Amino acid sequence: MDNNILWSLRLGFSSKEAQAISDLGLKKFLERSFESKPQTKNPDFLEDSPKTIEDFKQIRMQYKENNTEARKQLRITEAKVSQDMKAWWIDKMRTDEFPLREKMTCFWHNHFVATFQKVKVNYYIYQHHQIIEENAFGNFKELTKKILKSNAMVRYLDNTDNKRGKNNENLSRELLELFTLGIGNYTENDIKNGAKALAGLGIGQDGAQYRRALEDNDSKTYFGKTGNFKCDDLVDIIFEQKEIPYLLTRKILGWFIYDTPKDELVRYYGDYFREMNFEIKPLLTKIFKEEYSKNNAGSKIKNPLEYILQLMSELHIDNSNSKAVAFFIKEQGMDLFNQPNVKGWVGGNSWLTSQVYLQRNNMADLLCSGRGLNRKNLKPNEEMTGKSFNKKGATIDWDNNGNNKKIIAELKDRLLCEADAVSQKDFETIIKYDFNPKAENANQVVLRLFNAMVKMPEYQLI
Structure with a gap:
């Protein structure tokens, strides 16, 4: 098993960085990954989305006029923008030379959850995403402070309803339970006083800000300390805790x-x-x-992104519709910018239910055969219908100077698949001892072998 391939998958979304890890060495590869720069320019798909307080005032005026058609059109437009944002991010994951920043951004995205479904403002979700991407390799405490003051977060966890004398504790609770300390390392009084400190923190022009008429300036006791604390003070105190x-x-x-x-x-x-x-x-x-340096292969189930992007990379499928990729991983339970709840994607065994496994096998058939996406085989929305993952046909790299056993061993090594005697016999049934690697249909035979391997339970692991 090639350890560089294993770590290419772990530090990115496919095995295409394996050669760079081998050539540079892991230390240098990490240094180059940390040096990568996030994109700072607003993507074109956000150009017409509401961004400023003035934009939202105009929208509220339309709502007050009970303009049903305007509401409907805005929902449709913003839903399309949300789809564009998913495709934009998937494109970045696929094309980044050093994808560790995107992998870490995805980690934070599932740690500091704020969904479009609840927030309903694409620009706020994009700002939240940019905070995460820019600080992906930075300081946890400072990132927590910035996220706490993002418009997406105060809206997602209902802090816009948190005011003096009428507290909403959602943000205060999740700050402790899910973002920093975990259950059992705080008290209900810490949650209540944290909510008082966060009272009045609501939507602002460039980020959340306190409203003087709604904030609570009384003294609060938080983890044994007393004072007129605000959001940054809470984070400073939390990060003094042992756990x-x-x-x-x-x-x-x-x-x-x-x-x-x-x-x-x-x-x-x-x-x-x-x-x-x-x-x-x-x-x-x-x-x-x-x-x-440890023997830790097979200790983690691939999430849907790792599964589909590795598969596409191995098959050299470069002309895919990223919205269709986004739809596939949504069907697998990994909807970008729309986790099921504030706890995020659970991961682990949840990535390998019988339904998920069947969907993955169907996708392997689709990609290996070169068939396009349609309503019947992937239930895409209308924008995806008729688009193709693989208009030119799938191809894979393999050594056409080897015999059947060498080709099987090469693919097993590359796909991190350990095969028992029964599986090995099945593979040798597909690609027989008298296989001619120079024959016209040789690539199709190897594709059938590849398709069989990626359906193995072992392929679902890294």
Whole structure:
């Protein structure tokens, strides 16, 4: 098994970076990944979406006039923009030379959840995404402060309804339960007083801001400290708590390497994370370099993105419709910008239900055969109908100087598939001992072998 391929999948979404990891070495590859720059220019698809307070005032006026048609058209337009945003992000994941930033952005996207379905403003979701991408390798505490003051987050967790004397505790609770400390490391009084400190923090022009008439300026006691605390103060106090590193190190290990990381490993890296003052870059470097040398293949089930983007990369499918890719992963339970709830995608075994496995096998058939997408085989929306994943036919790389066993071994190595005697016999039934690698139909035979391999349970693991 090629360890560089394994880590190419873990540090990105396909095996195409394996050669770079081999040539540069893991340390240099990580350095180049950390040096990658996020996009700062607003994408064209946001050009006509509402962005300013004035834009939203005009929309509210339309609503007050009970203009049903205007409401309907705005919903349709913004839903299309949301689809464009998903495709835009998938394109970045597929084409980035060093995709670790996008992989880490996706991690944060599932940690600091804020969905379009609830927020309903694409520009706020995009701003939230940009905060995450720009700070993907930065400081956890500083990122938490920025996210807490994003318009998307205060709207998603109902802090726009949190005011002095009438508190909404959602943001205060999830700040502790899901974003920083985890259940059991705070009290209900901490939640209540945190909500008071967050009262009045609502939508602003460039980010959330306090409304003087709604904020609470009385003293609050939070984790044993008393004062007139605001959102940044809450984060500073939270990050003084003993258990602060471990929720995040458990989730990072789970996202990249182990579906169920051991407690001692979570503590080991968590203690280092605290020593590094919650800087993400040194934490990732230590985790990846130390776990790289271990025999940890097969410890994590591929999420839908890793599955489909690896498959497309192996088959050299470059002309795909990214909206169709977004639809496929949505069907698999990984809808970008629309997690099922504030806890995000659960991952692990949830990525391999019988329905998900069947969908993956159907997708393998589609891509290997070169058939296009249509309502019958993938239930796409009208915008996708008739589009094709693979207009030119699938091709894969393989050594046409080898015999059948060498070709089987090459693909098993590349796809990280260990095969037992029964599977090996099945493979040799597809590509027989007298296989002629120079024959006209040789590529089609190897494609059938590839298709059989990617349907194995072992292919679902990294």
